[in-house]
Amino acid sequence: MSGALTERAFVENLVRAGFTAVQVRERVPYGLDDLAAEPTIPGDLVSLMRRVLPPRLQTRVGARLVLEAVAGPEPRVSS
Amino acid sequence: MTDLLYKAEVQAMVRAVYGDLDRERSRTRTVRPYDDARLARLPDQTARWAYGTGDPGRHAALQPGQTVLDLGCGAGPDLVLAAQDVGAGGTVVGVDLLPEMCARARAGATAAGVDAAVVVAEAEALPLRDASVDVVLSNGVVSLSARKARLLREARRVLRDGGRVVLADMTLDEDDLPTEVLLHPSAWAG
Numbered sequence: 001m002s003g004a005l006t007e008r009a010f011v012e013n014l015v016r017a018g019f020t021a022v023q024v025r026e027r028v029p030y031g032l033d034d035l036a037a038e039p040t041i042p043g044d045l046v047s048l049m050r051r052v053l054p055p056r057l058q059t060r061v062g063a064r065l066v067l068e069a070v071a072g073p074e075p076r077v078s079s
Numbered sequence: 080m081t082d083l084l085y086k087a088e089v090q091a092m093v094r095a096v097y098g099d100l101d102r103e104r105s106r107t108r109t110v111r112p113y114d115d116a117r118l119a120r121l122p123d124q125t126a127r128w129a130y131g132t133g134d135p136g137r138h139a140a141l142q143p144g145q146t147v148l149d150l151g152c153g154a155g156p157d158l159v160l161a162a163q164d165v166g167a168g169g170t171v172v173g174v175d176l177l178p179e180m181c182a183r184a185r186a187g188a189t190a191a192g193v194d195a196a197v198v199v200a201e202a203e204a205l206p207l208r209d210a211s212v213d214v215v216l217s218n219g220v221v222s223l224s225a226r227k228a229r230l231l232r233e234a235r236r237v238l239r240d241g242g243r244v245v246l247a248d249m250t251l252d253e254d255d256l257p258t259e260v261l262l263h264p265s266a267w268a269g
Contacts, residue, residue: 001222001249001251001256001260001266002256002260002261002263002266003221003222003223003224003225003227004222004248004249004250004251005221005222005227005248005250005251006250006251006252006253006254007250009254010221010248010250013227013228013231014231014244016228016231017228017231017232017234017235018232018235019231019235019244025138025245026133026138026247028133030249039130040130041265042265044263044265045260045263045265045266048259048260048263049256049260052257052259052260053256053257053260057252057253060252061251061252062249062250062251062252063249063250063252064112064132064133064247064248064249064250065133065246065247065248065249065250066133066134066135066138066245066246066247067244067245067246067247067248068138068139068243068244068245068246069243069244069246070241070242070243071235071238071239071240071241071242071243071244072240073240
């Protein structure tokens with residue numbers, strides 16, 4: 001969770017890395033109840049998030065995305 | 080060299096969490112990224128480790144003969160599915176930081192009867208030639224990396240011009256989680 005990006009930042013990072021035509025192919029929102037069922041998220045972290053996340057984020061922390069992008073022309077180094 | 084991004088610590092947390100997963104608990108997941116038909120194509124030993132964020136291969140429209148990189152292959156569900164899709168004339172390479180996951184991916188490919196090369200390496204320093212790959216798949220890996228820009232540049236470097244990357248990952252609706260959450264060790268691996 002700590003390393004997750006916003007969707008906008010994710011797309012910006014792809015473009016900066018040289019990708020074009022970025023498309024979101026799938027977007028599935030998730031909330032704390034979904035995180036609680038994940039084997040990689042320990043119960044104490046979910047409990048902490050229930051205590052400190054504002055109510056608007058309890059039911060929707062973010063989304064699971066599938067993004068597709070095309071490798072644009074590699075920048076060429078001119079001499 | 081000083082590890083300003085705490086890369087070693089993040090990697091240690093990922094290793095600890097993924098090395099000690101409660102696989103029974105995974106049955107309670109409310110989101111199942113793979114549909115039943117695709118799960119049925121996997122050996123049981125691979126399907127049990129299908130913890131991905133999504134199913135990038137379902138969106139990749141892989142073609143026979145293509146070369147595919149599974150970036151952060153874990154125990155290999157996407158690797159096996161990709162190897163089935165590209166067939167014997169294609170090439171699939173899996174890369175993962177954790178040797179134990181690579182061993183599971185190799186065993187899964189063998190059980191599925193497909194060919195795939197699996198290499199222990201960092202996603203940010205890929206042991207592949209420039210422009211050698213048609214499609215890069217990745218599932219829940221970018222958010223685990225302390226060097227996301229480097230990881231994505233490496234994905235671009237190994238792709239041919241016009242190649243595609245298909246990534247599944249968790250995103251957040253707001254820029255920052257509360258500090259207490261950000262500082263929780265497990266939040267770097269989940």
